Amino acid sequence: MHAQPQFNLPLGSSSQERDAYLPLAESASKMYFVITDLSKINNMYRFSLAAFLRLFQKALQDKKEAQSTDVRIAALEASLKSMVYEYVCRSLFKADQLMFAMHFVKGMHPELFQENEWDVLTGFIVGEMFRREEFPSWIAQERHGALSIFKATFSSLYQSLSLSDGELWLSFSRSSHCEQEVPPPVARKITPFQQVLLVQAIRPDRLQSAMAAFASQALGMKELSPPPLNLRRLHSETLAWEPVLIIISPGADPSQELSELAADTVGRENYHEISMGQGQSDVALAALRDSSRNGDWLCLKNLHLVTAWLPQLEKELNALQPKEGFRLWLTAEVHPRFPLILLQTSLKITYESPPGLKKNLTRTYESWSPEQISKGGVLARAQSLFCLAWFHAVCQERRNYIPQGWTKFYEFSLSDLRAGYEIIDRLFDGGKSFQWEFVHGLLENAIYGGRIDNPSDLRILRSYLEQFFSAHLLSSSASSSSAGQRRSRGGANTFPAQISLPSSCSILDYRSVIENLPEDDRPAFFGLPANIERSSQRITSSQVISQLRILSRSVATGSKFDRELWSNGLSPVLNLWKKLNQGSTLIHQKVVLPAEGQGLPVLSFIVLEQFNAVRLVQSIHHSLAALSKVIRGTQLLTTEVQTLATALLNQECPLTWLNKWEGPEEPMQYLRAVVTRALAIQSWVERAGRQALLSDILDLSDLFHPDTFLNALRQETARSMNCSMDSLKFATSWRSPIQEARLQVKVGGLQLEGCSFDGAHLSENQHDSPSVSAVPPCYMAWVTHGSSGSSAGLEECIWLPVYSSPERLKVVAQVALPSGANPSQWIQTGAALFLKQQ
Numbered sequence: 065m066h067a068q069p070q071f072n073l074p075l076g077s078s079s080q081e082r083d084a085y086l087p088l089a090e091s092a093s094k095m096y097f098v099i100t101d102l103s104k105i106n107n108m109y110r111f112s113l114a115a116f117l118r119l120f121q122k123a124l125q126d127k128k129e130a131q132s133t134d135v136r137i138a139a140l141e142a143s144l145k146s147m148v149y150e151y152v153c154r155s156l157f158k159a160d161q162l163m164f165a166m167h168f169v170k171g172m173h174p175e176l177f178q179e180n181e182w183d184v185l186t187g188f189i190v191g192e193m194f195r196r197e198e199f200p201s202w203i204a205q206e207r208h209g210a211l212s213i214f215k216a217t218f219s220s221l222y223q224s225l226s227l228s229d230g231e232l233w234l235s236f237s238r239s240s241h242c243e244q245e246v247p248p249p250v251a252r253k254i255t256p257f258q259q260v261l262l263v264q265a266i267r268p269d270r271l272q273s274a275m276a277a278f279a280s281q282a283l284g285m286k287e288l289s290p291p292p293l294n295l296r297r298l299h300s301e302t303l304a305w306e307p308v309l310i311i312i313s314p315g316a317d318p319s320q321e322l323s324e325l326a327a328d329t330v331g332r333e334n335y336h337e338i339s340m341g342q343g344q345s346d347v348a349l350a351a352l353r354d355s356s357r358n359g360d361w362l363c364l365k366n367l368h369l370v371t372a373w374l375p376q377l378e379k380e381l382n383a384l385q386p387k388e389g390f391r392l393w394l395t396a397e398v399h400p401r402f403p404l405i406l407l408q409t410s411l412k413i414t415y416e417s418p419p420g421l422k423k424n425l426t427r428t429y430e431s432w433s434p435e436q437i438s439k440g441g442v443l444a445r446a447q448s449l450f451c452l453a454w455f456h457a458v459c460q461e462r463r464n465y466i467p468q469g470w471t472k473f474y475e476f477s478l479s480d481l482r483a484g485y486e487i488i489d490r491l492f493d494g495g496k497s498f499q500w501e502f503v504h505g506l507l508e509n510a511i512y513g514g515r516i517d518n519p520s521d522l523r524i525l526r527s528y529l530e531q532f533f534s535a536h537l538l539s540s541s542a543s544s545s546s547a548g549q550r551r552s553r554g555g556a557n558t559f560p561a562q563i564s565l566p567s568s569c570s571i572l573d574y575r576s577v578i579e580n581l582p583e584d585d586r587p588a589f590f591g592l593p594a595n596i597e598r599s600s601q602r603i604t605s606s607q608v609i610s611q612l613r614i615l616s617r618s619v620a621t622g623s624k625f626d627r628e629l630w631s632n633g634l635s636p637v638l639n640l641w642k643k644l645n646q647g648s649t650l651i652h653q654k655v656v657l658p659a660e661g662q663g664l665p666v667l668s669f670i671v672l673e674q675f676n677a678v679r680l681v682q683s684i685h686h687s688l689a690a691l692s693k694v695i696r697g698t699q700l701l702t703t704e705v706q707t708l709a710t711a712l713l714n715q716e717c718p719l720t721w722l723n724k725w726e727g728p729e730e731p732m733q734y735l736r737a738v739v740t741r742a743l744a745i746q747s748w749v750e751r752a753g754r755q756a757l758l759s760d761i762l763d764l765s766d767l768f769h770p771d772t773f774l775n776a777l778r779q780e781t782a783r784s785m786n787c788s789m790d791s792l793k794f795a796t797s798w799r800s801p802i803q804e805a806r807l808q809v810k811v812g813g814l815q816l817e818g819c820s821f822d823g824a825h826l827s828e829n830q831h832d833s834p835s836v837s838a839v840p841p842c843y844m845a846w847v848t849h850g851s852s853g854s855s856a857g858l859e860e861c862i863w864l865p866v867y868s869s870p871e872r873l874k875v876v877a878q879v880a881l882p883s884g885a886n887p888s889q890w891i892q893t894g895a896a897l898f899l900k901q902q
Contacts, residue, residue, distance in 0.1 A: 084133045091141050091172070092120055098171035099152050101615050105160060107400050108311050111152065112408035119147050142284070145172065149283065150290045155412035157313065158289065162272065162604075163611040165279035165288045170612075173282055176257055180217050184261055186613045187732060188636050189217055202230045202237045204834060206815065206901065207266050214265040224253050225262070240832050242267045243274035256281060264605075269598035269835045271605035293413055295325050299391075302411060304356075307381065307392040309410035314397060315477060316417040319365070322393060326361050330389060334360040340370045349380055352392070359389030367396040374403045381409075419464060421589055422581040424457035428481065429575050436485075438569040444538050445492040446569040450577075451532040452488060454563075456481045458528060459512060462590050467872040468599050468817060468894035469592065470524070474515045483511045504529045520865050520896065527591075527888040538565070591892025593818055593828060598835035602870075610730065613715045625706075631695050633713045640732055641688050644739040650681045665783070669776035670745070670752050673768060677742040680724050680768075684738065687720065725768050726874075741768055761841050763813040765899035770868065770876045774844065781807045781846040792846040796879040798823045798839075805845030812841040814866065818895030826862075826881055826890060836870070839897065842879055862887040867898040 096116050102109035123144040149168060153161055170182060183189045197212050215222040226232060232247045239245040243263050251259065256278050263274040280288050295318065302308055310318050319337065326335035336355060338348050348364055355362040367374060381392075394410065396402065417427070437446050459476045462469040487506050491499065507513065507529055508522070516522050531537070563581075566573035587596045645651055655678045658671045687708050693699035694709075704720075711718040717727070717734050727734045744766035751757045764770035774794075782789045784806050795802055798821075802808050815836045820827045823840040862883035868874045879897065883890055 085137060088137050088140055088144075092116075092144060094171060095145070095148050098168055099148065101167065102152070102156070102164065104614050105163065105611055106157075106398060107402060108396075108398050108407060108412070109156060109160075110404060110407040111155075115151075115408075115411070116148075119151060120144065123147055145283070146285070149285070153288075153290045154293050155311065155414060157311075157414050157416060159604075159607075160611070161288055162276055162279070163608045163615075165283065166275055166608065166612060167615050169279050169282040176255065176282055178255070178258075181257055181261060182616075183636075184213065184217055185264060186609055186616060187730065188613075189213065200228050200230060200233075202233060203227070203266055205838065206836065207268075209901075210265045210268075214261065218258075218261075221254065221258060225250055236267070238832055240270075241273070242270050243277055268602050268605065270601060272601040272608070275605065275608065295321050298411075298413060299325060299329065302391055304359075304386040304388055304390045305384070307394050307406070307410045309407070309412045310393065310395045311412060311414045312395050312397055313414070313416040314475065316415050318395065318415045319363070322363055330359075330361050334358070335363070336360060337363045337365065339365045340367055340373075345370065345373045345376070349376070352377075352380060352384070355392075356384045356386035356390045359387035361391045361393065363393040363395070365395045367394055368399040368402065371399055371401045371403070374406055378403060378406050419461065420583065420585050421454075421457045421461050422578060422583060422585075424461055425453055425578045425581070426575075428453040428456065429571065429578060431478075432485075432571065434571040437571040437574065439489075440492065441569055442492055443567065443569060445488065446574070447538050447565045448488050448492070448533070449485065450565060450574050451537070452481070452484045455507075455528055455532045456484065458590055459525070461585060462524075462592075464585075465590070465592060465596055465600050465894070467603070467870070468596065468896075469590065470516075470521050471518045471872045472521075474521075476512060476515065480511050480515075487511075500533055500535060503533045507533075523891050524894070527891045531888065591889065593833075593893045594831045595829045595833045595835060598833075599817060602835060610715075613730070625694075625701050627695060627697070630709060630713070634691065634695065634709065637712055637731055637735070638688060638692055641685070641735055644735060645681075645685070648739070648743060650678055650739070650742055651685050653678050653682075655679075665776040665779035666757070666773070667752050669773055670748050670757075673773075674742075674745045674749050676724075677738075677745050677768060680721075680738055681742050683724065684721060684735070687718070728869075741766060758807060758809055761810050761812040763900060764811055764876065765813055765868075765901070770899065771874075774877055777807060777809060777844075778846045781805075785848070787848065791848055793849050793851075794877065795845050795847045795851070797843040798881070800843075802843050802845045802847065804847045804851040805843075808843050808845035810841050810843055813900035814839050814842060814897050815900060816895070816897050817870070818893040819890055821881060824882070826883060826895075828889075829893075844877065844879070860884060860887065862890050862895075864890070865896050867896055869901065870898055872896060872898070 096113065099111050099116070102111075123140055126140065126143050149165075152164060156164055169176065180189055197208065197215070199208055199211055203211060226249075232249075236242045236245045236247065243259070246254075246259050246262065254262070260271070260274045260278045264271050276288055280286065298308070312318065323332070323335060323337070326332065336351050338344055338351060340348065351362055352364075354360070364377075367377075395415075417423070432449070437449060439445065456476070459474075463473055463476075466473060484507060487503060491502060504526075508526055513522055513525055516525060563577065566577060568574075587594055655675045657675055658668055663671075687704070690699060690702070690705050691708055691712075694701050694705050699705075708718050708720070712731055715730060717729050717731050721727075721734060722729075725738070727737045744763075745768075748757065748766065751760060764773065767773055778789055778792055778794075782792060785792075795805065801810075816839045817836050819829055820833060820837050821839045860883050861880040863878045863880050865872075865875045866877045866879055868876050876899065881890075
C-alpha cells in the first residue's frame with residue numbers, strides 16, 4: 065500500500081489555525097491517489113510524490129487574500145485542482161483525457177453520484193434476465209435492454225421522466241446534440257449525472273459529448289483538453305536535474321521543434337541529439353556527462369528501443385552534478401517495460417501528430433521539396449503526387465473511425481508514403497506512357513494492402529486506389545478548371561468535397577489547395593456517411609467506460625488471497641450469476657451428447673449446440689461455486705480458483721471460459737450472453753422437434769455458432785439434392801423466398817451500419833440518421849452454381865459482411881444488397897450488417 069503523502073501546510077500561530085487547513089491536505093491526498101490509479105491504464109502514466117508536492121507548494125504560494133480561512137482554502141483547492149488536472153492531462157494521450165476527467169470527478173466529487181449510479185454507467189449492474197417490457201415507440205428497439213436496467217435500478221427516477229410523452233421528448237430523440245435537449249421540466253428534477261445515464265440508456269451515440277459536458281461542468285472548466293502545449297512554454301518549468309520525457313505516438317517526431325527551441329535558447333552548437341539503438345549506449349553516456357558538465361542540452365531519442373539499458377541511464381542520472389543550464393530531453397513510444405523510476409522522476413508530456421487531413425497533407429508537403437514536385441515539368445506527375453498524398457492521408461485518418469472506417473488499426477507509415485513516391489517517380493521517368501495498373505497492383509499488394517488482413521478493408525483500399533489513381537481523374541481535372549462544376553460526392557474517379565487539382569507543377573499551388581481545406585474533417589473526404597460521428601461516439605464512449613471499469617478494480621488484484629478484497633471485488637459477478645439462473649433449470653439439466661451421423665444436419669447441429677450450451681453453463685457454475693466456497697472459507701484455494709479470481713478482479717474474461725466460447729471480453733456481459741443464448745436454444749430444439757424451425761423467422765444471435773448453423777443448412781441442402789457441398793453457393797433475397805432453393809431460412813434481427821435499407825434500395829445516411837438501423841428479414845439458402853440465386857434479379861448487387869457484433873471481429877455470412885450504379889459508394893461508407901445485440 066502507498067504511504068500516506070505528507071502535505072506541509074502553512075504554519076499559523078496555533079495548531080487550531082493549522083487544523084483549519086486539514087481539509088486542503090485531505091483533498092490533496094485524495095487527488096494524489098486518483099492520479100496514481102492511471103498506471104493501470106498505461107504503464108507510462110506514472111507520477112512521483114515529489115512532483116506532486118511541488119505542485120502543492122506552488123498552489124500554496126498563490127497569494128490569494130481572503131476574508132476568511134474557509135474562502136481561502138476553497139480558492140487554494142480550486143487552484144490546486146486545475147494545476148493537477150493540467151499537469152496530468154498534458155502527459156496523457158488525447159484519447160485518454162475524457163477517461164481521466166471522469167475518473168477525477170468521481171474521485172474528487174463523490175457527492176455528485178447517488179447509489180448505484182456509477183455502477184450502471186460502468187456496466188457493473190446488469191438487469192433482470194427476461195423481463196420483456198413495453199417502452200414508448202419513439203425509443204429504438206435496440207435500447208430496450210439498457211432502458212430496462214435503468215428502470216429496474218432507478219424506478220422512481222424513471223417514473224419522473226414522463227418518457228411516455230412523445231411530444232415532450234421529440235427534440236431529444238432527434239437532436240444531434242441531445243445532451244443539451246433534455247426537456248427543461250425533466251432537467252430541473254434530475255441531477256447532471258442522471259442526465260448522462262439517460263443519454264447512455266437511450267442515445268449512446270451522444271454519450272461521449274454528455275460525459276465531456278458533465279465533467280467540464282463538475283470541474284468548473286470550459287475545455288477538458290488543456291491548452292495546446294508547446295515546448296517553449298514547457299521550457300520555463302524545466303530543471304537541470306529533472307529529465308523531460310516526451311511520450312510520442314508512432315509517426316510523431318518533436319525533433320524539429322526541439323532543435324529550433326535549442327537554437328533560440330542555448331545555441332545550435334550546444335544542442336546534441338542521439339538516436340538510440342544498437343551500439344549507442346556508450347556514446348549516449350559520454351554525451352550525458354559532457355553536456356551536464358558544460359550546461360548543454362542533450363536529447364536521447366527512441367528510448368523504447370533500449371529499455372534494458374535504461375536502469376544504467378538512471379544510475380548515471382543519480383550520480384550527475386549538472387551545471388545550471390543543462391537539460392536532458394528524452395523521447396519514447398509507450399512500452400510496457402519502461403522503468404518505473406525514470407517515469408516517475410521525469411517531467412512528462414505526450415506528443416502526437418495533430419489529427420485531420422489538412423494537417424496530414426501539410427506534413428507531407430513540408431517533407432517534399434519544390435524540385436521533387438516539379439521534376440521534369442510533367443503536370444500528370446505533380447498531380448499524381450498530390451493524389452498519393454491525399455490517398456495516404458485518407459488511409460491514416462480513416463483510422464479515427466475504427467471499426468467502421470477500418471476494422472482495426474493498421475500501421476500505415478511514412479515508409480509507405482516514401483515507397484509510393486518511388487513508384488510514381490520511376491513510372492514517370494523516361495517519358496513512357498503511364499501504367500495505372502502498376503500503381504494499383506503495387507500499392508494494393510505490396511505496400512498499403514500488404515498490411516491489411518481483412519477482405520472488407522482490402523475492398524475499401526481498392527476502391528480508393530480506383531478513385532484517386534486514374535487517367536480519367538487527371539484528365540477531368542485538366543478540363544474542369546472550376547471546382548463548382550464537380551460533383552460534391554466522392555463517386556468513382558472524382559475528388560471528394562469539391563477539391564480541384566491544380567493545373568500546375570508548382571508546390572505552392574498544391575500547398576494553397578491544402579491551406580484552403582477546412583480544419584475539421586468532413587465525412588465526405590473519406591466517403592463515410594454524414595452521421596459517422598454518431599457511430600464514433602458510441603465506440604469512443606464504450607472505450608472510456610471500459611477504462612473506467614479497469615480503474616475501479618482494487619490495487620492488489622488477485623496477487624494473493626485476501627478474503628475481504630475478493631468478497632467485495634467478486635460479489636457483483638457472483639450475484640449476477642445467481643440472478644441469471646433464478647428459475648431456470650440449466651444448472652441441473654441432464655443432456656446427452658447426440659450420436660454422430662444420426663438425423664439431419666440442421667437438427668444435429670441444434671441438439672449439439674444445446675448440449676454445448678448446457679455444458680458451458682454448468683462448467684461456469686462449477687468454477688464460480690468453487691470461488692464462492694473459497695471466499696466463504698469452506699474450500700481450499702487451488703491454482704484454478706486463483707487464476708479465475710485474478711481474471712475476474714481485473715475485469716477480464718477467464719481464458720477457460722473464452723476457450724469454450726469466444727464471447728464478450730467483459731465478464732458480466734459474457735455471463736449474460738451465455739445464459740441468454742442457452743435459454744434461447746431450448747426453443748430452437750423444441751421447434752426443430754416439431755419440424756417448425758425453418759418456417760419461422762430465426763434470430764441468429766440466439767446461437768453460439770451462427771456460422772456453423774448456415775454450414776449445417778448447406779450440408780442438409782446438399783443431402784436433399786443429392787449433390788456435393790462444393791457445387792452449392794450461398795444466396796440471399798430480401799423481397800420474396802428464393803425460387804430455386806430446396807431449403808431456406810428467413811433471418812430477422814439484422815442491423816445495418818453505414819447506410820439505410822428498406823428492403824428494396826440502399827440510401828445514404830443523413831446527419832441525423834440513427835447510427836444503426838434495423839433491416840427487413842432476409843431469406844438465406846444454398847443453391848446450385850448455375851442458379852441466379854437471388855430475387856434481386858438483374859440489379860447490380862453488393863455483398864456486405866454480416867458480423868456477429870458491432871466490433872466487427874467475426875464474419876457470420878455475406879449477404880447481397882441492391883447497390884445501384886455506384887457500389888464503391890457503399891464500400892467507402894463502411895456499410896456492414898451485424899446480428900442483433902442481446
